[in-house]
Amino acid sequence: MGYKVAIIGATSAVGREIIKTLAERGFPVDEAVALASGRSAGQEISFGEKTVLKVRDLDRYDFAGTHLALFSPSAAISAVHAPRAAAAGCLVIDNTSQFSMEPGVPLVVPEVNPHAMAKRPKKGIIANPDGSTIQMVMALKPLHDIAKVRRVVVATYQSVSGAGKEAMDELWSQTRGVFVNDPPLAEQFTKPIAFNVIPHIDAFMDDGATKEEWKMAVETRKILDPDIQVVATCVRVPVMIGHSEAVHVEFETAITERQAREALREAPGITVLDHRDDGGYATPIEIAGEDSVFISRLRRDTTVPHGLAFWCVADNLRKGAALNAVQIAEEAHRLGLLEAPRLSIPG
Structure with missing residues (x-):
């Protein structure tokens, strides 16, 4: 089974490294969505050898139907959009400091404390520690x-x-x-x-x-x-x-x-x-x-x-950010934490 994966902050140094790492490690992606601020919309980023992603406006994106969201923007942007993604049924892995010390949000290095991911967090957010x-x-x-x-x-x-x-x-x-x-x-x-x-x-x-x-x-x-x-x-x-x-x-x-x-x-x-x-x-x-x-x-x-x-x-940029986030995603896949997301209902 493959997933629909959103990469937020896709044009940043870490965002680009996350996209590169997902492709290199063969994470099961059926559809990848690159998201950033409106001023970056329309830029193109390579995903693997054959796919080119066109950056989309984060503010306009509906997370319904997305399984996984990998966030690497500013903490202020994560504060607004990570809960929105989680509310849509998306598992969020956040690479900012916004949620790292929040109760109920696991802070994970897979080689160190994988037990923190024993079940899907109620808030739908897993934090990536500081590099x-x-x-x-x-x-x-x-x-x-x-x-x-x-x-x-x-x-x-x-x-x-x-x-x-x-x-x-x-x-x-x-x-x-x-x-x-x-x-x-x-x-x-x-x-x-x-x-x-x-x-x-x-x-x-x-x-x-x-x-x-x-x-x-x-x-x-x-x-x-x-x-x-x-x-x-x-x-x-x-x-x-x-x-x-x-x-x-x-x-x-x-x-x-x-x-x-x-x-x-x-x-x-x-x-x-x-x-x-x-x-x-x-x-x-x-x-x-x-x-x-x-x-x-x-x-x-x-x-x-x-x-x-x-x-x-x-x-x-690798183990200190992108790789650790992707390893968390891999562990979530292995544990079956990437449940089917909610679909938007036309109004």
Whole structure:
């Protein structure tokens, strides 16, 4: 059985990657519908090798008869249209932060907490976590199964693609401008991003943390364990694709470096690339387009009784967004959660 699938935010970097990933993985699609704002309507996007989708206006789309909707617009747009799609009987997988901490909405990384999808959620919405959270909990899960994680200290080095196509364009234009003596104009970020790092992602909160840092903490607890303490510093760096993280983990009981390395090597979706010589580690430039979460620089953290430190890198457009959403859809298909949607009744 194939499905009618809508991709919302289809012209965004993540939306295009979702369309590409659906085709690459052979998800059972009978009909794909690309949706975006009215100003993007009429654009064309390839779906696989033979099909071209013409982008349609989201505001005018009737979700009746659609089985699955994969959302990757802004949170504000998801807030309006995701409940509308769910009310029409469509299963929504939302890639924004709008519903991630809402009670009754599962927040899912299939390799980590597939049990959260044991049944179709009453609200008809499943949330895709933040990309920086996804890659970290992927690495933490096999370690948490050995020795319970107590506390995580993480610094992220997040690529500009996490802020969208316009942010990628800004990095490119600013970089080029440096060499032609054209002063950089910061529009997508608070300061110039070319040849710079910016310790500020999303809005500041009352306690001094940014919302991105808050999300890493609360999402980790919702996905993995409510008792894990997380302190994050999230930084935007002049990299096009690929988020990196320096992660320090304190455990409740002893865990050896050897145990951790073996567990990570056996974990689904993880690739250990860790050689203690020049170049024996993963960096964003070589993992772009890959589906794995890469672990390098695994070592003991001797500042706590039971501690490990490691370097974690993943393509934020793939596993950090599009791939995880499609994997949720695949699990929903396997579990029979994509029920027949309601059909519109001519009035």
